[in-house]
Amino acid sequence: MQEPPTGGRRSSIPSKRDARIEAFLIHTEDRHDLGERIAIVGAGATGTYVLDALLRSGVAHAIVVFEVSNALGPGFAYAEHLNEAHALSNIAGIEIPPLIESVNAWALRQPSAKLDAWGIRASAGDNRAFFPRVALGAWLADQFAMIVARSPVPVSVQRQVEVVDVIAMPQGCRVDWRGTDGHIVQDHFDRVIVATGYGPIATDAAATDGHNEKAPAALGGGQRTERFAVLGSSLSAIDVVTAIATARGTFVPRGGTLTYVAETPWHATLLSRNGLLPEADYWFPHPLPTLNGFTPETAAATTRGDDGDLDRLFDQFVAVLRDGAPDWAARLGLADATADDFADRYFAARHSANAWAYARQNLADARNGHEHQDTPFWRIAILKAHEVFASVLPSLSKVDLARFHRGLKRVFTDNYAAVPHLSIERLLALHDAGYLDAHALGEAYNIVSQPDGTCLVASPNWAVTFDELLDARGTQTAAMNHFPFPTLRLQLCASAIEADQAWSSGLNPAGDLTMREQDRSLERVHLCALPFLLGNRPFVQGLVECAGMAAAISRAIEEGRATTFTDQMSAAELLDVLERPSVILPDGAVLPLAGSKR
Template sequence: MTRSIAFVGAGPTSIYTLHALLRQEPPPFELTLFEKQASVGRGTPYRPGWNDPAMLSNIASVEIPLLEETLVDWLDRQSDDRLAELHISREQIDDRAFYPRVLLGEYFYDQLHAMLDRATRAGVMVNVRTRCEVVDAISADDGMTLVVRPEQGDVFKTRFDHVVLATGHQWPDQPEVRPGYFVSPWPASEIEKIPACRIGIRGSSLTAIDAAVALAVSHGEFVDDGEDGLVYAPCADTHDFHMTMLSRKGLLPEADFYFPIPYEPLAICNDEAIEGLIAGQNDDLLDQAFALFKQELAAADGAYAQQVGLDRLNMEEFCDGYFAERMAAAPFAWAERNLAEAKADYEARRTVAWRYAILRMHEVIQNLIPHLDDADFQRFSRLFKPVFVDDYATVPHESIKRMLALHKAGKLDVMKVGENYRIDSHRAESGAVLHLDGELVHFPVFIEATGQRALAAKDFPFASLRDQGIVRDVAADQERGPARGIVLDDQFHPISPDIPDDQLFCLSLPFIMGRHPFIQGITSSCEMGRVVGAELAAAVVRESAAVGEPAIHARGMALS
């Protein structure tokens, strides 16, 4: 009997999972992709309409894990007219370049369809169900039943042996939930309707930059005038247009820095060392990991370690000190200096050793998270996590140039709000009011732009799995304990005695961020996909053998 596999969601996470599955060359199976949108492959972060063509991704071409072909190879074979439609020129194609989000969407669209064509030729039964929203999932001994609501027609139910939930970010299609108050900057097509006025944006990272860029291009344009570099030219009658980013620390993200790819191995704070700490089951696990972090950092960049007095610092002191110099400087002055340094390092192919060491360690330290008690999990989230996020969430140089251009044009500022502030969006006025240090500041339009937050089981979109006890929170007491996501094992199965092995995999980002705090972006999609793809392939082979089907590898399935 042919085994059936369903993917709920057809963005990059499903693409990389399917790619990993097909690489294993399992016996033929039945594959169904469910996608709420009109087409598969682009995913929320990369589809047009949801994103403005001016919005940039923050992953360089060389960092994008291989599918059927590299991004650069795909771009090289596009026509000049097609490249113009994607808002780049042939001269801009480079493996270290950053591209518009919608361009990546077209790349993933083509890669998925090439994979599906190859799978079909190899004997896989492929069903693509677009404009179909999966509204529930119910586990039983004989499989998973999905409840599907098509855009046209009646709701129907269908059963599968294995289901992968890869529903991605959770944002409403209509972000303006109250007059002038937007719970997200997507879709960009809605943000671009905002009139020229005073606008507050909570956040200052890439999500906030996306919001600022979408607003900026709807009320003006960025122009490279040669002499002054990139400048912002506002449209007529936009004198009231001004954006204020509200940032706890009052900082902009730093510019992308040069580093070797693939990563060089870590010598001290590596997977083996962290696994050893976990096996030791000591109460001070986080502090022991920080000691390894310090040793690795000092070995990588002794001058930096001496400059900051690393050997004398505990975790709290290091994490506070990491941001201290930047917080003491004006954010746009710092951004201008940092951009100049990053550009010089790229030109010289020079790596800042301490930055590179922190970048490589974030994935290793992440392995600790499921083993931390609530107190240390909160310490990690409040102190250590922001250091890693700041280091890996750098942004394209073009993004920094745009923020500087907006600031010089008098259209953008960054306000430091600290921890003790409040946003009130339920007043009679439109937008929201900032309560800070006894002062009230009204923004007629206010946009929440701090990115996807971790969600608890109560927010899980498939109610039956909650009711069956299959999807539940890590913390028993969500009112007093920190939000740590839903209970999953290392293979992304929900841990429950009430569901058969390998029946369900959850790769839905908001519900796994508690266990995997850095798991976002394309590289994370690939890493998760490798794990789940191998699990699915093994299940298909095992189950085919159990019913006596010949374990013949499908021909033509060897993928890049």
């Protein structure tokens, strides 16, 4: 059809595209928003906080929760069958965001027999106490059940089912899941929240290192194994060593000091790059005070998305430390420190000291700080600063983010991951009894499985063969090629390629945990699959982060309800999506993909 001459009257006959848009508008103009039908994939800690936040905000008219296990609430991290009572959490009650009730209020109404089994009868009401993981798992399970029971809208829970695929579609999503009878069911939702948490995800490193990953509850049973190597030195590693120790002996309090008595011979070595032990939990004010001159607002104003942001952020951070802790800053030479060498300065004193002597003194200092509710300013500043850095890390350039991971991240992780005093006591008791030591592997080391089932660990000037090697390094960053839902993985990878981003490094969603900034067709899938977020959000771990993501998702959905259906995605935008390059799914559905670059 010819276009009318310039300046002449246009034909009153609409084009086929205009007609399709008009038909779409007629179809949607009378739509009433009564809330959304939402799917939550995963019923662990993240899924539990998400469910609670959605119901509090009233954005859903129906919710379906999918869980691969039979347990609702605890997830992988707090599962009863994967943890023993001696495996402590690394977060005190005062920091845990409440659900229907706080963890301490819940603990106070538990039967005495349960509290005795968990070893928390005397500390149930102490919001500074650390509870075992199984206790937190029981709290999460109870809270999940209470949330469902009190829900004002229908909540359907599909347990012991496998979600095999998630598909983002224009104005909705599809979830394919396999029930207990083995049949695949397809269901459609307005929105899907992927809250798969810390489930076991294979990594390339795991495939090549030749090490074993075992839950602490399963360790120590093979009595013929005597020489253990434990990769890592954080609380996860302490849990592993404690599990072995309790299977082969007993911790005995004697005169105010914890000792260890073994029943069978064994020995363990903590292996880490730097050979340092974690520090003991220190007292801090809650909530943390705002840092004068370094806040999320000042950080956001500094961040431009270009190389050099990290240096500008570091300058603000150092100014706070030099002002609030001048003597400590002078000892570290912060006047001429850089974002790249700060970590070396921070750890220098610990590297020069005996690890076990330092741990003993640090525990004494931490206990004194709790008694007097006093902690050096620099510790509090670092603890708060990690929140400020976390608020802008997803906006850093690839170069600056890599620099942060190599340097500053190590400081914040060490300071944030201080462990319960009892955990340090156990390490010292095992070392004093001759059953535990620690070794620094450095950056260049090899792990080689031997034909006889043993494992050789070798670094420059050091090599030892162990009967068993156990990985306790915690959750590692997962690449997108391990993302469990194939069609959504395809969509996410196509979107990343369209935006010239490296999809192999994981996900970097917007504040609402969607990839809408890269691809509007993905705006109804919220991504809380934690291992895939760690590359760009290295602090996105723990119950505080679970609650934070849940609040961000709920807030985004609530704000979206203030716009009309066509405001969220106009008819023209929808047709643009439908005209993209597409793939045909096995059931015949046509799926548009990003990739419109010419």
